[in-house]
Amino acid sequence: MSTVSTAETRHGLGTRLAALARIVELGQGRIDPALITEAAQLLLRAGDRLKLSPDHTVVALAGGTGSGKSSLFNSISGLELSPIGVRRPTTARTHACVWGLEGAGPLLDWLQIQWRHRFARASALDKGESQLHGLILLDLPDHDSIRALTDPEANRLIQVADLVVWVLDPQKYADASVHRRYVTDLAGHDAVTVFVLNQSDRLSHEEQAECVADLEDLLKREGVTDPQVVATSALTGKGIDGLKAVLAESVSTRRAAYQRLEADLDRLMARLAKNVPDLLHVDPTVDGARKAGLTDALCDAVGVSALGEAMENVYGVRSVDWVGWPYARWAAKFRRDPLSSLKLGAVKDDIRSLVGSAVSAQPAEVDNAVQALADGLTAGMPEVWQNGVRQAARGRSAQLPKALSDELSEVAPPLDRVPGWWWLLKIWQYVLVALFVVGLAWIGSILAYGVFKVGKPPLNVLGDLGALPWVGLMLVSVLGLGILSAVASRNFVILGASNERDRLERDMRRRVTTVAQETVIQPVERELQRYNDYFAAITEAKR
Known part of the structure; x- marks a missing residue:
């Protein structure tokens, strides 16, 4: 295997691990915590292993008591490094033999191999x-x-070794403890798993072939697609060279770790893909129609x-005090509250609340609106992610009614604000009232001095009977102008109230x-983007 090919493999693995890191980050709260924990542990283990020597391949000999594992270790190393015996367990601590x-x-420190159990092949043939x-x-x-310290150590090293060699003996090669606890769990690891049928010297040629075939069939049923089985005998040396060749190939390519x-x-x-099988891309932005619907x-x-209707009615009612004909307004004071004649029902309470600059939202209706938006966006998504979008949509729904109330209270206009033209019209109306009063006084003066001769008028015009028709005409004109201006202003008020309502709404x-x-x-769009990013990472990590 070329260096370029190994570099490409490492780059591809690095890309996939980066995607897995995103999966761990994005899957929090959405994926089974056990899977998230396992992924985080794999990232940690991969990070540690890739930082350590790429020129060394860690091969673990694993097997049960009596399988001849330690004898095989000594045969491969060519030294008596690991103790051999029949007392259970034979091997209580991991031994390591290093070529180079x-x-x-x-790397040995990371594997937690004790110094007194490390051995090196240092002859000239073992270098370069x-x-x-x-x-x-x-x-x-x-x-x-059966010792408490042994199984955990074996389990740990089986998980981190670059290549695992399972040493089985002819009598127990179908041992359930091996297959149930390890082999089935390592299905798919064909390239980094080797099975050794040791102690083959106890079998005839036909028996050995039958055992190898039976073992291969058993492994295939357990998910090992292409099992690599080597028959050896640590006692006679049979098959040791073949096993060394398998190990040498793995060492020379420098790819076992990857x-x-x-x-x-x-x-x-x-x-992970089984946990959420439907890879469905969604639009990460909420469309305008749904935004408008929520609004x-x-x-x-x-x-x-x-x-808005309440404000329009309040606008109209208040205008009576400013632009209505004063005489009609004064007469209205003897009638009941004008608000009661508006027949606004529940809106009347809103008018009162507007006066106090307070607007309220109905929590149940707000919650229903938010729920409807979430349901419309999550159709077809996996349920766990549907729940995520709903949680994002409703995460601040408890504060939403108050936020709406606070925001809208600032919009409600102060009810003491008066348009400038109301002031001008009111002045005009009072000028007309003054003219009408002057006209009445003039008529009274003419009647007193000109008709009833109560005395001499201070001015001739005040007692001139010929001026009486003109003064009467003036009064009629003043009344007409007052009524006309009141009618016209009322129309302008209606138009202004409508504009005010439109502006307010x-x-x-x-x-x-x-x-x-x-x-x-925004929270919903972030969750939708998180959903898309998660499945993009799933796709990247599966390559």
């Missing part, structure tokens, strides 16, 4: 030209040990139309849209 010590120290140069061979504690991590990643990604629903919840709607965008739309 340079750069191996940090040796086919096994770069091999770190581990003799693991027996996996079926293949092991890739196999672990493949297995994890299969479980409409929230406007209904806060009563924008009713408040536009401002309210704009404020509602802003609040909805900040408290509902």
